[in-house]
Amino acid sequence: MLDIAGLRKVYEGRGRTVEALRAIDLTVGEGELVCVVGPSGCGKTTLLKCVAGLLTPTGGQVRLAGRVVTGPPPGMAVVFQEYGRSLFPWMTVRQNVELPLREKRVPPGRRDLLVSSALASVGLSDAGSAHPWQLSGGMQQRVAIARAIAYEPQVLLMDEPFAAVDAQTRADLEDLLLALWRRLGITTVLVTHDIDEAVYLAQRVIVLSSAPTVVREDLRVDLPDERDQIVTRSLPRFAELRTHVYGHIRAAKAQ
Ligand code: ADP
Numbered sequence: 071m072l073d074i075a076g077l078r079k080v081y082e083g084r085g086r087t088v089e090a091l092r093a094i095d096l097t098v099g100e101g102e103l104v105c106v107v108g109p110s111g112c113g114k115t116t117l118l119k120c121v122a123g124l125l126t127p128t129g130g131q132v133r134l135a136g137r138v139v140t141g142p143p144p145g146m147a148v149v150f151q152e153y154g155r156s157l158f159p160w161m162t163v164r165q166n167v168e169l170p171l172r173e174k175r176v177p178p179g180r181r182d183l184l185v186s187s188a189l190a191s192v193g194l195s196d197a198g199s200a201h202p203w204q205l206s207g208g209m210q211q212r213v214a215i216a217r218a219i220a221y222e223p224q225v226l227l228m229d230e231p232f233a234a235v236d237a238q239t240r241a242d243l244e245d246l247l248l249a250l251w252r253r254l255g256i257t258t259v260l261v262t263h264d265i266d267e268a269v270y271l272a273q274r275v276i277v278l279s280s281a282p283t284v285v286r287e288d289l290r291v292d293l294p295d296e297r298d299q300i301v302t303r304s305l306p307r308f309a310e311l312r313t314h315v316y317g318h319i320r321a322a323k324a325q
């Protein structure tokens with residue numbers, strides 16, 4: 071579904087050049103859930119923005135279902151890190167979720183149906199007429215997720231989507247994401263700085279090196295498919311996998 075080959079990104083500023091990505095090679099199969107981890111500043115957000123067609127790569131390319139990405143592709147939805155800023159405060163929750171569907175020219179009847187079903191699946195059926203600023207951080211993030219799901223993307227990209235909410239909300243949102251992913255089978259790439267979260271959610275964990283950034287490790291998470299916050303996290307294999315990833319990140323930082 072996604073094929074990233076030799077992806078390189080250099081930011082050129084006045085007198086300052088930052089090589090954010092050296093050469094990223096990564097493929098993500100249809101319906102896979104992949105988590106990307108790496109030291110802070112290693113280029114995770116840059117990678118997602120290149121994949122989303124929001125940044126032009128300096129070298130290499132990204133293909134979505136075989137076609138080279140040159141701008142935001144129609145089949146992709148992104149949930150950003152700063153979700154508070156990605157919702158329009160003057161629009162209601164419903165209008166926020168509906169906006170990309172209007173742009174996609176989905177007919178009104180179908181639009182209503184998609185919005186209602188997406189809001190229901192994130193547990194916000196009653197919040198449709200509220201404005202984002204009337205909601206808690208966790209609820210705002212669920213609105214951002216609902217907006218992405220209502221769009222029915224082929225590929226869902228998420229940049230540290232749960233970083234700004236409290237631990238309990240975070241666990242709930244993780245399980246919400248897993249339930250949606252199981253039901254809809256959307257190819258998902260999620261960036262997180264939380265190693266436990268990556269191992270808990272993913273079928274594969276991609277560990278990036280520090281700059282100049284390449285893929286350091288591509289690890290299959292061989293945990294049972296059914297994940298549970300308590301059961302999964304107390305499995306010996308879970309501990310082994312997280313220790314393994316921690317080791318790679320520590321080595322990447324020391325590099
Ligand atoms: P991460 O998300 O892993 O923390 P980023 O992708 O945000 O990393 O940043 C990678 C590197 O690129 C950092 O050194 C950062 O300072 C730099 N960078 C990010 N965005 C820009 C930009 N717009 N202009 C110049 N440098 C940038």
Ligand code: MG
Nearest residue numbers: 114115116229
């Ligand atoms: Mg980032």
